[in-house]
Amino acid sequence: MLYRRIYQFFIIYFLGVMTLFMVKYVLDLSDYVIPGPMEIWHTGESVFIRYFFNVIDTLSVAVLGHILSIFLATIIGIIGRLTLWIGSFIRVAAYNIQSYPIVAVAPIIFILLGDGLSSRLLITAMICYFPLLLSFIGILSEPVTEIEHFYEATLRMNWRLQVKIRAFENINKITTVIVGSGTLAMVGTIVSEFIAANAGIGHSIRMALYQSDLAKILVALFLIGICTSLYLVCLEGLGRMIQRRLQNT
Amino acid sequence: MIRRLQIARVLKIALLLILVLSACSEKKQPLEEVNYRLKWLFNISVVGDLWAVAQGNFERNGLKVTVKPGGPEKDAIKELEIGHAQFGVASADQVIRAVSKGSPIVVLAQLFQINPLHWIYRPDRTVLRTPQDLKGKTIGITYGGNDETIMRALLAKFNIKEEDVNLFSVRYDYTPFYKGEVDLWPLYRNAQAPIIGEKLRQAGEKFDLLSPSKLGIRFVANSVITTKKTLEDRPDTVRRFMQALLQGWTEALDPENKEMAIKIVLKYNQETPEKIVRKQLPATRILMLPNAKFEFGKIDVTAWKQTEQIMLTQNLIDNPVHIESRLMPAVE
Amino acid sequence: MLLEFKDISYKYPDSINDVFKNLTCRISTPGFHALFGPSGVGKTTLAKMMIGEVKGYGGEILTSEIHRILYTYNLERLPGWSSVREHLQATTPESGKDKIDELVTAFGLEACMQSRFAQLSLGQQNRTNLARYLLQNFDLLIMDESLANVDEVTKEKIILTMKNIFPDRCFFYISHSVVEVAKFCRQILVLRGHHRNPQTISLQGRDHTDGKALIKKDLEQTMLEIVNAV
Numbered sequence: 107m108l109y110r111r112i113y114q115f116f117i118i119y120f121l122g123v124m125t126l127f128m129v130k131y132v133l134d135l136s137d138y139v140i141p142g143p144m145e146i147w148h149t150g151e152s153v154f155i156r157y158f159f160n161v162i163d164t165l166s167v168a169v170l171g172h173i174l175s176i177f178l179a180t181i182i183g184i185i186g187r188l189t190l191w192i193g194s195f196i197r198v199a200a201y202n203i204q205s206y207p208i209v210a211v212a213p214i215i216f217i218l219l220g221d222g223l224s225s226r227l228l229i230t231a232m233i234c235y236f237p238l239l240l241s242f243i244g245i246l247s248e249p250v251t252e253i254e255h256f257y258e259a260t261l262r263m264n265w266r267l268q269v270k271i272r273a274f275e276n277i278n279k280i281t282t283v284i285v286g287s288g289t290l291a292m293v294g295t296i297v298s299e300f301i302a303a304n305a306g307i308g309h310s311i312r313m314a315l316y317q318s319d320l321a322k323i324l325v326a327l328f329l330i331g332i333c334t335s336l337y338l339v340c341l342e343g344l345g346r347m348i349q350r351r352l353q354n355t
Numbered sequence: 356m357i358r359r360l361q362i363a364r365v366l367k368i369a370l371l372l373i374l375v376l377s378a379c380s381e382k383k384q385p386l387e388e389v390n391y392r393l394k395w396l397f398n399i400s401v402v403g404d405l406w407a408v409a410q411g412n413f414e415r416n417g418l419k420v421t422v423k424p425g426g427p428e429k430d431a432i433k434e435l436e437i438g439h440a441q442f443g444v445a446s447a448d449q450v451i452r453a454v455s456k457g458s459p460i461v462v463l464a465q466l467f468q469i470n471p472l473h474w475i476y477r478p479d480r481t482v483l484r485t486p487q488d489l490k491g492k493t494i495g496i497t498y499g500g501n502d503e504t505i506m507r508a509l510l511a512k513f514n515i516k517e518e519d520v521n522l523f524s525v526r527y528d529y530t531p532f533y534k535g536e537v538d539l540w541p542l543y544r545n546a547q548a549p550i551i552g553e554k555l556r557q558a559g560e561k562f563d564l565l566s567p568s569k570l571g572i573r574f575v576a577n578s579v580i581t582t583k584k585t586l587e588d589r590p591d592t593v594r595r596f597m598q599a600l601l602q603g604w605t606e607a608l609d610p611e612n613k614e615m616a617i618k619i620v621l622k623y624n625q626e627t628p629e630k631i632v633r634k635q636l637p638a639t640r641i642l643m644l645p646n647a648k649f650e651f652g653k654i655d656v657t658a659w660k661q662t663e664q665i666m667l668t669q670n671l672i673d674n675p676v677h678i679e680s681r682l683m684p685a686v687e
Numbered sequence: 688m689l690l691e692f693k694d695i696s697y698k699y700p701d702s703i704n705d706v707f708k709n710l711t712c713r714i715s716t717p718g719f720h721a722l723f724g725p726s727g728v729g730k731t732t733l734a735k736m737m738i739g740e741v742k743g744y745g746g747e748i749l750t751s752e753i754h755r756i757l758y759t760y761n762l763e764r765l766p767g768w769s770s771v772r773e774h775l776q777a778t779t780p781e782s783g784k785d786k787i788d789e790l791v792t793a794f795g796l797e798a799c800m801q802s803r804f805a806q807l808s809l810g811q812q813n814r815t816n817l818a819r820y821l822l823q824n825f826d827l828l829i830m831d832e833s834l835a836n837v838d839e840v841t842k843e844k845i846i847l848t849m850k851n852i853f854p855d856r857c858f859f860y861i862s863h864s865v866v867e868v869a870k871f872c873r874q875i876l877v878l879r880g881h882h883r884n885p886q887t888i889s890l891q892g893r894d895h896t897d898g899k900a901l902i903k904k905d906l907e908q909t910m911l912e913i914v915n916a917v
Contacts, residue, residue: 137456139433145456217530252764256816259738259757260823262778274768304498304524313499317452317671318430352768 108339115335119328126324141321149321154329157310157322161329164295164306165337167223171230172291175238176284178231183242184269193247197240204236208297216302226298226306233294234287241283245276274352281345288341292334386419387592390440392431394577396424397623399546399635400471401444402616403651407603409619416595432460435582441589442596447575447662447678448501448671454681455672459583461683462659463597464652466604467576469642472502474539474565475551481538483563486513486570492538495525502541505567505574508665512571539565545642549634550627573658574665579685586683597685601652608640608651654684689753689857690714690737690827692887696745697732705881706732707744712876712887717857719850721868721892722829724878725917730861733878734758734829737859753826753857760831763816765804771815772800775822783822786852790818793848795841809836814845821849827857834862846871847897869909870895877916888916 123146130140137145186196212229219225246269253271257263273280299308307326314322393401404422407413413420423440425431431443432453444466445453453460474494482488486509496503502525510520523537529551532540542548544564555562567574579600586593607616617632627635644651656679663678691713697706706729714720722730735741737748738758750756765774775787791797794814799807807815817833834842846867849858862868868875872892879886890912895901 133437135436136453136458138453138458139436141456213526213528216526217528252762253766255763256759256765256778256819259759260778270768271766274766302526309498315427316497316499318433318449 108336111335111339112332115331119331123324138318139320141324146321146324149319150325150328153310153322153325157307157326157329160305160307160310161326161333164299164308164330165292165333167226167306168230168288168291168295169337171227171295172234172288174227175231175235175287175291179235179238179242182239183246184265186239186243187247187269187272188265193243197243200236200239200243203232204240208233208294209301212298212301226295226303229298230291230294233297234290237290238283238287241279245279246272248272248276250275277349277352281342281349285338285341285345288338289334292330292337296330384417386414387417387595388419388421389442389592389596390421390423390434391596392423392429392434392440392443393425394431394444394446396426397620398627399620399624399632399639400466400543400577402620402636402639403466403604403607404444404600405619405623406607406612406616407600409622410603410606410615412599412603412606413596416599418592418595418599420596420599431580432458435460435580435585441585441592442579442581444577445580446501446577447659448504448666450578450580450681451663451666451672451676451678454676454678455674460580461583461586461681462578462580462654463593463683463685464579464601465575465654466578466652467642468645468649468653468655469566469568470505470574470576471543471545471639471642472505472541472567472574472576473544473548474506475532475542475548475562476539476565477555478561478563480535483565487515489513489515489539490519491521493521493523493536495523495532495537495540497525497541501574504665504669504671505572506541507669508572508574509567509570511668545635545638549631549638553631553634572665573655573661575655575658575662578654579652594685597652601685604643604651608644610640652685654682656682689716689751691749692733692746693749694746695733695736695748697729697736697741697743707886708881710746710878710886712889714857714874714876716873717855718873718894719846719858719860719871721860721862721872721875722878723862723865723868723875723913723917726863728878728880730878731760731831734831734859734861737827737829750827755825756827756829757820757823757825758829758831759816759820759833761813761816761833761835764812765815765819767803767805770801770803771796771807774804775819778819779822780824782824786822789852790821790848794818794845810838810841813837814841817845821853825856827859829859829861831861832863833860842867843871847895850896865910865913866906869893869906869913870901875909875913877913879917890916 126140127143129135130142141149182196186193208229211232215225215228219228250271253275254263254268257267257271295306296308296311299306300312301308303309307330311323311326314320314326391404393404395401397405401422408420408422423429425444430449431440431445432449434440435443436458442463445460450460450462476483481492489510494506496506506522507517509515510517523531525537525541529540531537532551533554540551542551544566548564552562579597581593606612607619613636616636617629620632620636621627621629624632659678659682663672663676666672667675692710695707695710698704699706710733722733724730732741735758736744738756740758765771769777775791779787791800794817796811796814796818799811799815804812804815813834813836817830820828820830834845837845846860850871860868860872870893873894875890875892877888877890879888890909893901893906893909
């Protein structure tokens, strides 16, 4: 699975780079506009280690932010299923806040929290939180009548059991949305670093943009793609493990 | 006989009409369309460009120029190479970096004679009598930006090591400076100093500006560029464009045209209050026309060479590019 | 009287047609009774009225000596995280624990006990579901197609076992099978369309139990009565 994901990424990445080279040679553009293969290679040699650690830094914030958002979405999702009114209020609030462009909200967060870990974490959590929340609210509000009926009829139902039933029955959906939001977590962290942080690969990309250095950006994209693929594979593996354990318990 | 005379008269009138009509149609020749990509958004630093459009300078020279605002994600050099624009504005470091990578860019005119990048500080809190007083100070820079390059050049010139100062990564908001966490904050003297200065003044605080230029760091800023191909294939277009543009700038910076210049800037930039634009205009004039007799747009070859040297020293380019070979002044 | 439906009238929301119009009938004794009728006539709706899931109807449903009514249907499932055995152990009250083995054997579920619900066949699933309901405390159990996917032999065994183990309880068996209903039920409430008067007809079933002979002619007669009544 890991092997397949990585080589699929390589195919996409190199197809993209080849397309750039085609444009470069057809339009006879200089290395300033689209760098040549040797320049990309030499740039890669000079920045690879530094960018690698930057990406690890970004990934660690992304993972933490992702965990935070899963935790928050679970709690709010559980609260949201309590009554129809609370559930619909939370849904409406989530839709509205989600519609705010993060590039407008992120600066406010940086002003309030500074450019340390907390602001990056918060922005990451915000970006991947809302799709998680909306999915979780949907899952946890939707009764699984065929299973819940027995417990309701025999007066055994409580909120913990209800959440357990609904989560278990929708474990595939839950793992899918968690894996999907993993990509968002990475994107969110990079965006927050790009806007105003002074660490991480997003910060490095911003510096490269100031210098119009596309070679550095391509190296950064390569490392981001590899790390994101690894993260998603881990999430998928974790999801499968959890499903197997739940089914075998 | 009479008939022949009548025919002759009709022919003369017809000929006259044809001549008049062709003269009129000459005036209605279609304007040559060109795109002109600026470096940044419409603000005081492009007053001359906007003047040339608004006051018809380009039109009078047979050009229909679309002036496009720049921005952080837009690069005039790339647009020139791809062909989306025929003229652009870029800073010297952008030009030198591009030339080092084989870009066929040439410089036609230099807009700023003094780089507008300065550092604002509070003289009551931060004493700066000599450059050595920078030691121990917290200095804001944009990592990767040309203010980083300029500051490093300044520190190197006065043998101040990086560990002797505290370099602080700058964001778009000035909160760390307002809160006193940063002693010196980079800004554009003509565009931002009036705004920030006004805020400090309202807070009862004094401010001053550190000028790298005055300390001998001549790092060229915005300049008008085109490609070699455009210059070679369309020299008349380049000539007419530069004629119109330089004329536009000269008129815009003329103190007698102050009110019209402000009005034009406000038309294109509705975000900046008029009170601030009034302060920005004279600040811009000083940086572009150091003295009354100065001819706008002159290229300072020495400053360009110094800029290249600074970039070489800081390994921003690998090899010399001999930038002087790309300077094609429209103003002698 | 154990259970009486008195002038029940009901219309589905947003519907112009009545489901029930002045429906009146009663069940007087415990035992295995049937609610029979064509599809869509309102059997499940009537059952849900009994457990209070459907409200807003006219008339009354009166009960005496019936304090707890359970309703089960054939689409129910057990949660997937435990085996059948674990689930039965966890959900059976103390009073029912001694009946687990007897029911498991009678329902032919010995081989299923270690399995998860999803691993069972449809018939096994129906039987498992029914078994867990039978282990609860109830006065009346409404079984809505609960043995739909069970073979005839096992079905007979299950019903006879239920009658044996729970002689004092009341069961409402909702089924489309004329034979089953005629053979096993004591009282058969035949539900007819709202335009029919009366809307229900109460018939006597054969109420077949273990040790009681079943006369074929009587069974056929009952079946004919049911068919004519619909």
